[in-house]
Amino acid sequence: MNASEALDSIWRQAGLPVEALQHARLTGEDPVLPSSFAVGAAAQSTIAAAALAACELGHLRGAGRQQVAVDMRHAALDCTGWFSLDGRVPDLWDTFSGLYRCADGWVRIHANFAHHREGALRLMKLDPSAATRAEAEAVMATWHARDFEDAAAAQGLVATALRRFDAWDASPQGQAIAAQPLFTIERIGDAPPLALPPLREDQRPLTGLRVLDLTRILAGPVGGRALAAYGADVMLVNSPHLPNIESIAETSRGKLSAHVDLRTDAGRATLRQLAAQAHVFVQGYRPGGIAALGFGPAELARLAPGIVCVSLTAYGTQGPWAHRRGFDSLVQTAMGFNHAEGEGEGEGEGAGDGKPRPLPMQILDEATGYLIAFGAAAALWRQQQEGGSWHVQVSLAQTGQWLRGLGRVPGGLSIARPDLKPYAETSDSGFGRLAALRHSAQLSRTPAAWPRPSMPPGSHAPAWPTGPGQ
Numbered sequence: 001m002n003a004s005e006a007l008d009s010i011w012r013q014a015g016l017p018v019e020a021l022q023h024a025r026l027t028g029e030d031p032v033l034p035s036s037f038a039v040g041a042a043a044q045s046t047i048a049a050a051a052l053a054a055c056e057l058g059h060l061r062g063a064g065r066q067q068v069a070v071d072m073r074h075a076a077l078d079c080t081g082w083f084s085l086d087g088r089v090p091d092l093w094d095t096f097s098g099l100y101r102c103a104d105g106w107v108r109i110h111a112n113f114a115h116h117r118e119g120a121l122r123l124m125k126l127d128p129s130a131a132t133r134a135e136a137e138a139v140m141a142t143w144h145a146r147d148f149e150d151a152a153a154a155q156g157l158v159a160t161a162l163r164r165f166d167a168w169d170a171s172p173q174g175q176a177i178a179a180q181p182l183f184t185i186e187r188i189g190d191a192p193p194l195a196l197p198p199l200r201e202d203q204r205p206l207t208g209l210r211v212l213d214l215t216r217i218l219a220g221p222v223g224g225r226a227l228a229a230y231g232a233d234v235m236l237v238n239s240p241h242l243p244n245i246e247s248i249a250e251t252s253r254g255k256l257s258a259h260v261d262l263r264t265d266a267g268r269a270t271l272r273q274l275a276a277q278a279h280v281f282v283q284g285y286r287p288g289g290i291a292a293l294g295f296g297p298a299e300l301a302r303l304a305p306g307i308v309c310v311s312l313t314a315y316g317t318q319g320p321w322a323h324r325r326g327f328d329s330l331v332q333t334a335m336g337f338n339h340a341e342g343e344g345e346g347e348g349e350g351a352g353d354g355k356p357r358p359l360p361m362q363i364l365d366e367a368t369g370y371l372i373a374f375g376a377a378a379a380l381w382r383q384q385q386e387g388g389s390w391h392v393q394v395s396l397a398q399t400g401q402w403l404r405g406l407g408r409v410p411g412g413l414s415i416a417r418p419d420l421k422p423y424a425e426t427s428d429s430g431f432g433r434l435a436a437l438r439h440s441a442q443l444s445r446t447p448a449a450w451p452r453p454s455m456p457p458g459s460h461a462p463a464w465p466t467g468p469g470q
């Protein structure tokens with residue numbers, strides 16, 4: 001499937017009007033980054049879908065349609081999440097993150113958050129304050145890979161065993177994922193069509209819409225960042241006790257960023273007030289975490305009839321892993337991508353060297369992030385047509401299954417990484433001078449933009465802006 005066909009299929013699955021597709025202009029073809037998978041098509045089609053759905057909602061609000069142009073190389077580089085702060089490119093990967101050889105295979109551990117790192121080291125019976133990577137490698141060599149994966153999951157930690165595609169396909173979770181569509185958009189309650197604020201031709205298509213962004217890292221925040229690029233007021237809601245890593249500087253472009261501690265009555269009351277006036281509520285914490293705090297889709301639909309809820313998980317809602325936490329790199333490892341990428345595609349140049357190898361960017365996160373933005377806009381479009389409250393569900397693993405279905409790229413591994421500088425822009429932020437990739441969807445009449453500078457969590461009051469420029 002090429003990128004245009006992928007966009008077509010995403011669009012039709014959501015029930016959006018097919019005549020809008022002629023306003024999409026996709027250029028370029030895989031390979032654009034070194035991979036044997038169609039990572040360029042995955043980036044380009046999901047970004048185009050998000051932008052086009054936002055424009056289609058703008059059209060429903062009374063503005064004319066506009067062209068959405070996405071270049072594949074720009075889209076793929078956009079999905080690398082590259083950024084620098086004051087000229088420094090942060091190293092986001094912890095020493096203990098990565099692949100470990102086990103007694104019978106490999107395990108990948110995600111240790112970029114301190115609580116995950118410390119938990120994994122304790123599971124290895126090492127002292128987190130003194131352990132070295134070499135010691136961790138020695139311990140891991142004694143574990144059976146799937147035993148470690150299960151023991152880690154039982155403690156809410158994040159590690160997966162490396163599988164081949166055939167082993168994943170035969171696993172109960174692989175079968176549960178294969179039986180699910182790329183995303184679901186479901187009506188969860190009755191409500192009249194919301195009265196959206198009027199939209200002028202020169203305003204970005206989501207202007208006046210309010211989005212609550214209760215997401216953790218990359219996939220979720222990328223979704224909110226895209227909605228902000230198309231004009232929505234997006235408020236990232238974090239809490240002072242939650243750890244963050246530096247990528248929050250890149251993904252907070254264009255957003256309000258507030259602290260609301262949902263462990264307190266006052267915090268929950270504040271979020272209820274915000275949600276009552278919101279059009280979209282995105283959550284990307286552990287499965288069930290935000291619902292346990294009183295903000296599941298059913299409660300939100302009661303609180304704000306007509307709302308669109310978007311839920312992000314690592315492994316979907318079905319199967320034995322549905323409750324598990326997970327990161328892109330781990331999902332790639334468990335599903336078979338690392339093994340397959342190591343083997344490459346075809347003979348000779350461009351075939352891999354047999355060593356497990358990650359995809360060239362966290363494309364499961366990024367594409368899922370753009371599907372969050374797409375799903376939110378598509379469900380709001382449905383809301384305007386049919387009324388109702390809506391629930392959109394996406395997962396890293398469903399996106400992985402879909403990426404695999406886009407097919408392989410012979411020789412794709414042999415190309416060089418393109419220079420990203422032509423696609424970078426700089427802005428002042430609350431984290432320092434931020435250089436990062438420009439948004440890759442070009443809207444012909446109302447260009448995507450992030451007029452709000454990226455700010456650290458807690459920089460804004462937890463209140464919706466009431467006038468321009470606030």
Ligand SMILES: CC(C)(COP(=O)(O)OP(=O)(O)OC[C@H]1O[C@@H](n2cnc3c(N)ncnc32)[C@H](O)[C@@H]1OP(=O)(O)O)[C@@H](O)C(=O)NCCC(=O)NCCSC(=O)C(=O)O
Pocket residue numbers: 113158214216217218219220237238239242260261262263284285286287289290292293312313314324325326327328329362365
């Ligand atoms: C990303 C995660 C693995 C991170 O896991 P953890 O760090 O262990 O965090 P949790 O999600 O468990 O969240 C910690 C707790 O904080 C709670 N929580 C959340 N927001 C609040 C506020 N505002 N106030 C108080 N408490 C809060 C939440 O409900 C949990 O409650 P309790 O549990 O009750 O304590 C997981 O959130 C997850 O699987 N998310 C879905 C998929 C996803 O986004 N993956 C990452 C993509 S990025 C990626 O792949 C990459 O960067 O690499």
